[in-house]
Amino acid sequence: MAPGAFDSKGKLETAIAETVVKFPRPAEVDKFTYGTAGFRTKGDWLDHVMYGMGLLAGLRSRKVNGQTIGVMITASHNKAEDNGVKLVDPMGEMLETDWESWATAIVNGHSPEETVKAYGDVLQKYNIDQDKPANVIYARDTRPSGARLVKALEAGLKATNVTYKDFGILTTPQLHYLVRATNTQDDKNPYGEVSEAGYYKKLGAAFSAAMKNVKSNSPVTVDCANGVGAPKLKEMLKYLPSEKESGLKINIVNDRIEQAEVLNKDCGADYVKTQQKVPQGFDGKNYDRWCSFDGDADRIVYYFNDEGPVFRLLDGDRIATLAATFLGELVKKCDFEEKLELGVVQTAYANGASSKYITDVLQLQSEFTETGVKNLHHVAARYDIGVYFEANGHGTVLFSKKALDTIWKKEPQSPAQLENLEALRAATELINQTVGDAISDFLLVEAILAHEQFTVREWLGMYTDKPNKLAKQVVPQRDEYKTVPKTAEQKLQSPEGLQDKIDTEVAKYREGRCFVRASGTEDAVRIYGEALSSYDVDHMVRAVADLIEIRSGRRG
Ligand SMILES: CC(=O)N[C@H]1[C@@H](OP(=O)(O)O)O[C@H](CO)[C@@H](O)[C@@H]1O
Ligand SMILES: [Mg+2]
Numbered sequence: 001m002a003p004g005a006f007d008s009k010g011k012l013e014t015a016i017a018e019t020v021v022k023f024p025r026p027a028e029v030d031k032f033t034y035g036t037a038g039f040r041t042k043g044d045w046l047d048h049v050m051y052g053m054g055l056l057a058g059l060r061s062r063k064v065n066g067q068t069i070g071v072m073i074t075a076s077h078n079k080a081e082d083n084g085v086k087l088v089d090p091m092g093e094m095l096e097t098d099w100e101s102w103a104t105a106i107v108n109g110h111s112p113e114e115t116v117k118a119y120g121d122v123l124q125k126y127n128i129d130q131d132k133p134a135n136v137i138y139a140r141d142t143r144p145s146g147a148r149l150v151k152a153l154e155a156g157l158k159a160t161n162v163t164y165k166d167f168g169i170l171t172t173p174q175l176h177y178l179v180r181a182t183n184t185q186d187d188k189n190p191y192g193e194v195s196e197a198g199y200y201k202k203l204g205a206a207f208s209a210a211m212k213n214v215k216s217n218s219p220v221t222v223d224c225a226n227g228v229g230a231p232k233l234k235e236m237l238k239y240l241p242s243e244k245e246s247g248l249k250i251n252i253v254n255d256r257i258e259q260a261e262v263l264n265k266d267c268g269a270d271y272v273k274t275q276q277k278v279p280q281g282f283d284g285k286n287y288d289r290w291c292s293f294d295g296d297a298d299r300i301v302y303y304f305n306d307e308g309p310v311f312r313l314l315d316g317d318r319i320a321t322l323a324a325t326f327l328g329e330l331v332k333k334c335d336f337e338e339k340l341e342l343g344v345v346q347t348a349y350a351n352g353a354s355s356k357y358i359t360d361v362l363q364l365q366s367e368f369t370e371t372g373v374k375n376l377h378h379v380a381a382r383y384d385i386g387v388y389f390e391a392n393g394h395g396t397v398l399f400s401k402k403a404l405d406t407i408w409k410k411e412p413q414s415p416a417q418l419e420n421l422e423a424l425r426a427a428t429e430l431i432n433q434t435v436g437d438a439i440s441d442f443l444l445v446e447a448i449l450a451h452e453q454f455t456v457r458e459w460l461g462m463y464t465d466k467p468n469k470l471a472k473q474v475v476p477q478r479d480e481y482k483t484v485p486k487t488a489e490q491k492l493q494s495p496e497g498l499q500d501k502i503d504t505e506v507a508k509y510r511e512g513r514c515f516v517r518a519s520g521t522e523d524a525v526r527i528y529g530e531a532l533s534s535y536d537v538d539h540m541v542r543a544v545a546d547l548i549e550i551r552s553g554r555r556g
Helices: 012-020 047-063 097-107 112-125 146-159 172-183 196-210 229-237 269-275 316-334 352-361 373-380 401-409 415-430 438-452 456-460 498-506 534-555
Strands: 039-042 068-073 082-088 135-140 163-169 220-223 250-253 289-293 300-306 310-314 342-347 365-369 385-389 395-399 468-473 492-494 513-518 525-530
Touching (some): 012 112, 047 068, 047 097, 047 135, 068 172, 097 112, 172 196, 196 229, 229 438, 300 456, 310 316, 310 456, 316 342, 316 395, 342 352, 352 365, 395 401, 401 415, 468 534, 492 498, 492 513, 498 513, 498 534, 513 534
Parallel strands (some): 068 135, 135 163, 220 250, 220 289, 342 365, 342 385
Antiparallel strands (some): 039 082, 513 525
C-alpha cells in the first residue's frame, strides 16, 4: 500500500508511528503468538501487545461494518502477575480463526514502520475502508496490571479513530454478553440490556422462572478463586429469588480480590480439577455441595467429599451429562411437532463413561472435536440444542433459531406440559449463548439439581467414571507431535512410527484408550489414558510416557 493512503486525510500512518513508540516491545519476548486463549504472558510485557490489539480491534470492527468488537483483558486461571488479551467477535463468539495470524502479525513489528505495514496489510487484504466507523468495548479482570494495560489499548484505539467504551472490571462472559447485547440492541429479539445490570436482570429473571415450581434442598458454597467472580456473583445474588423462596442458600468463599497475590492461589476451578483436591478455605462436611470458578469466571467445576473422606469431582463431563439429561427430558415432555435434535460435543479428554452414557442411556448424538472451546462451540452450533463442555468445566448450551422458535411458539396441552415448557424457556434465557460462563452454568446446575431433587451423591451416581490419568511430558520440540486430522487429536501422524508403538502398548490393557498430543498452551505433550482399573491406567500411561522419553532421549 502506498504511503499516506490509509485514510482520506493521509494522517493515519503518522498517528500509528508516533504512538506505538510509547509502547515498545519488551526485550524479554522473541515472539508473541495469539493462541487458544489469545495472548498470555507476564502482565509487565503486554503493553505493546495491548496497543496492537487496539489497532486490530478497530480493523475488525470496520471489517464487520462497524459492529462492536470486544476486548477482554485477563489471564484466567493463571498467576496474578500474568495477564492476557483476547478479542470477541460481534455475536459474542471468539475471534474468527483467520484473524489470529493478523493479531500475531500486528504485535510483532520490530519498528514503527513494521507495525504500520502490518496495519496496512490487513486494510488491503480485507479491502477495509478506514474512513468508516469502528466501535470497540472492553473490560478487564481484577489483575493489578489491568488498569495500566487499558491505557495502551486506548492509545491504539485513539490513534486509529475508533469509538470505544470502557466497562471496567467484569468477568469474561459478561463482556461476551455485552458485545452480543450491543450488536443486537436494534433487533426484534435483543440479547439483553447493554449494561452490567442488564446481565444480572436477564439471568435473575430466568433463574426465578426456572425455580418457579421447585425448591432447592441444600446449600451450596462457591469458591471464587479470589477473582472477579466474587464481586460479580455477590451482585448477581441481589437479582435472585430469596433463600426463602428458592430454598437455595449460596455461600461465597475466596473472595479476597483486594489481595492480588492470592488470585487462583491454591483455589479455583483449575486448581481443583488439576490437583484433584478441595481448595484452600474448604470446610465442608461430607456430601456438602461445593463448586469453584476460575479467575475470570468462565469455568466451573463441582465437588464434594465422600465417606473416607474421598474427594469426588463433578467436572465439565458431569455438567454436560446433567444438562443433556434435563434438557432431553424436557424436550420429550413438551412433545413438539418439529423434532429438535440434541447433541453433546466433547473433546477426547472427556471420560469415556460420560460419552457412553450420552449415546447408550440418553440416546443422544455425541461428537468429539479438537481441544479448545471455539472448536466445540462451532460443532455444537450445528445442533438444535448443542451441549458442549470441556472436562475442565468450560462449556455452555446453544439453542438454534429453530429451537427457540419451536420452544417459544408452542401452545401447551396441559398444566404439566406448561410447567415443562416454562422450565425449558427459562433455560434458553439462563444459559449464556456466547461462551462458557461460570455464573450462568452455576445457576443452571442449581436449577437442574432442584428440579431433579438430586444430591451430589445422586448426581455422581448417574454413571461411574472410568479410571483415568492425565499426564504431561516435557519434550525438546512439541511441534513435532502432529495429529491426524479428524481424529479429535487421538492419533499421531508424527513423529513417524510412534503411534504404532503406542497402539501396541495400549492393546495390552483391557478397555485401554490412550492418546498423546502437543499442548497448545504449555511446552509439553499431554498423555491421557483410561482403562478398566486404575492400576492398568497407571502402567499404561507410564509405558507411553517411556516411549516418548526414549524418543526424546535419542534426539538428545
Ligand atoms: C487437557 C486440557 O485440559 N487442556 C486445556 C488446555 O489446552 P492444552 O492445549 O491442552 O494445553 O488449555 C486450554 C485453554 O485454557 C483448554 O481449552 C484445554 O481444555
Ligand atoms: Mg477462564
